Amino acid sequence: MIKTDILIIGAGPTGLFAVFEAGLLKLKCHIIDALPQPGGQLAELYPKKPIYDIPGFPEVLAGDLVDNLMEQIKSFQPGFTLGEKAETIEKLDDGSFIVTTDAGTQHHAPIIAIAGGLGSFEPRKPKIDNLFNFENKGVEYMIKDPEKFRDQSVVIAGGGDSALDWSIFLADVASEVTLVHRRNEFRGALESVDRVKELKDMGKIKLITPAEVVNLKGEEHLNKVIIRKNNNPQEDFELATDYFIPLFGLSPKLGPIANWGLEIEKNAIKVDNTLDYQTNIPGIYAIGDVNTYPGKLKLILCGFHEATLMCQSAFQKIHPEKRYVMKYTTVGGVTGFDGTKKEAPKAVVKSID
């Protein structure tokens, strides 16, 4: 069981910055995120897009902002449970919580801060009637263990970076890789597109465009897909395969958190914005894009502010007996849990003759 002071759900900018503010108060944090890397939307959707409204940064790439936040919180040694989705919550008699992920990892904390943004990212599934029948029986939406596909034949569908990158990777693992896309054009990093073309010319990737997988066949396990070329049912043909991997990107869903008994409005969690962004369940806070209150703006800079106030309130909950006043980092510096200390250099006191 992982134990921490504040369990943060969501490793986007708001969740990451909460680690810093908590650290200043000597509170330890652990973060759960459904994606395999920290950064949330910034890392998943738009790492190369510039952001212009982070105070003090006239322009910063979303990916760089994430890197900077990770650097800023490093000395506070946050724990991470990545690639797992927070699924259930249980309130113990002492008021603390146990949050369990879909992989069964358990986390125990007195304070929960939901910084879930738009929700957890789930794979977008193509509209194929019998798709669900073959889930885990030949249909995979994410590649967790590439070895699974060794010497197997795979059909990948999609036209973005992940479809290109996995086609390239699996070309050396699988016995056969077929990439199906609705258009002749792919949207991805130039080197990936070029590499797929090379592999196609070498006969290591079979490219079928413009085409779409429209149906699946098999008994217990998938054994073939029906591919429609040129959007013309007369050109439908069967292709034998062991696996079908549709990679159409991810879309955020509020997911299991919606069933935690929190007050939800407009797909967001209602919080008390006059005080500390706490939800209707004491000890559970919601910060950043995932919350709502009158006048709410889904801006990173607002999430930073919300995270800061949340941490002050969490501190009082964890240490009701302690007196505390907020200290400026220019005065107190930053003392990490790893023993490092950053502080302003001492001014020189010296007389001038």
Add this chain to the structure above:
Amino acid sequence: MDVQLTIIDRDGVNHTVDAPTDMAMNLMEVVRSYELAPEGTIGVCGGMAMCASCQCYVKSDHDLPEKSEDEEAMLSEAFNVEENSRLGCQIHITEALEGLVVELAPEE
């Protein structure tokens, strides 16, 4: 100056709304400002043509600006795409849109 648009929501209900041409707004934002689709189900990426949550079908014969490469690429990966599909976030509100009729695509 405002233009009048007809937006058919995901339940098939027609809404005739006024949209300003001087606020640098796009069609997705107009839909959100009138709350014609629940928050969180439209404009998920914020208007970067990186999701298809604002996909709509153009029902009138307006001459719209051509799709950018980003919009084209996103629509090629979206679901429920028809000949007249567009991403609302890529359609800027201009005077040429007076009388436009669009229908919101189903939620994915």
